[in-house]
Amino acid sequence: MGTQILRAETEAAHRPKEAEPTLEFEEIFQSQYPRIARLMARVIRDWARAEELSVEVFLKFWRSPAVRVGNAPGWLHRVAVRGALDELRRRTRSRYESLFRLGHSTPTPEELRGLSEGQERVRNVLAVIDRRDAELLLLRSQGWSYSELASTLGLNPVSIGTLLLRAQQAFGKEYMTCYGKH
């Protein structure tokens, strides 16, 4: 029995530390995962896919040891927003392609109504405008301050106001072009 315990301890000591997440990493995972998953679900409106993409975000986080000692939550949120926007762009593109491609039957009123819902309008516009503008708007709408935006996105704090205004203008212009004033 004693030999078995000793062997188990020896094996545990020699097991590569990199193979399993560390305690510190697990703490970050437990605390940040729900926020990251909700943020992604907010953008893509799909809980199952949001879970998958969130795990991918943490895999990227695991592969980047340098960012683990810095502002981990900020980095995770930025990567999550980018991942969600990429997914949104893929979905928007494939949905329009499937609705309007040659040989496809005419879209049903239900499908068209789905496209015109307020939420979907916002998602479609976010999928089309410049990715940095969309990132800024989404993180700002998550309640982030100017200084948090600047440090996380690596921008000059002085220029955040201007960049945010440009992002809002780009959003408004695209929205008006697609859906009119309402």
Next chain:
Amino acid sequence: MENTEKKNLSDWVDERLAQLPQQEEWQPDAARALRRFRQARRTQNARVLQTVAAIAACVLPAALPKSRRMIQRLWTGSHVVNIGQVSADVRALKDGQIAPDFALKNAQGAGLRLSTYRGKVVLLNFWGNLVPRMHD
């Protein structure tokens, strides 16, 4: 742009973005996600190991002199080329004539000479190792 216009635009965009629900009612399962994360890590590690093993399997034989020679022999079929050099003389032979002597290396790299088999029946089999059918 006037400050009022900026404020109006900012409020209008905020209103639009507020239409995206915050998903507060959803409680993502962090424990299950951590299990998926570990599984994904293991899969990734296995892929990396497979890739490294595949690269090593390709590079190592070429790096070692003995295996490199063997690869070159297999690739160029050097011992068969030697036979090709004497094949013209062999083709010109008539029944009853003595075969011209020739030397070549066998598959193991050892030299051999036809004259050492004088008095014995020798079967010459001409084949190419690059033709898959010949391996059967």
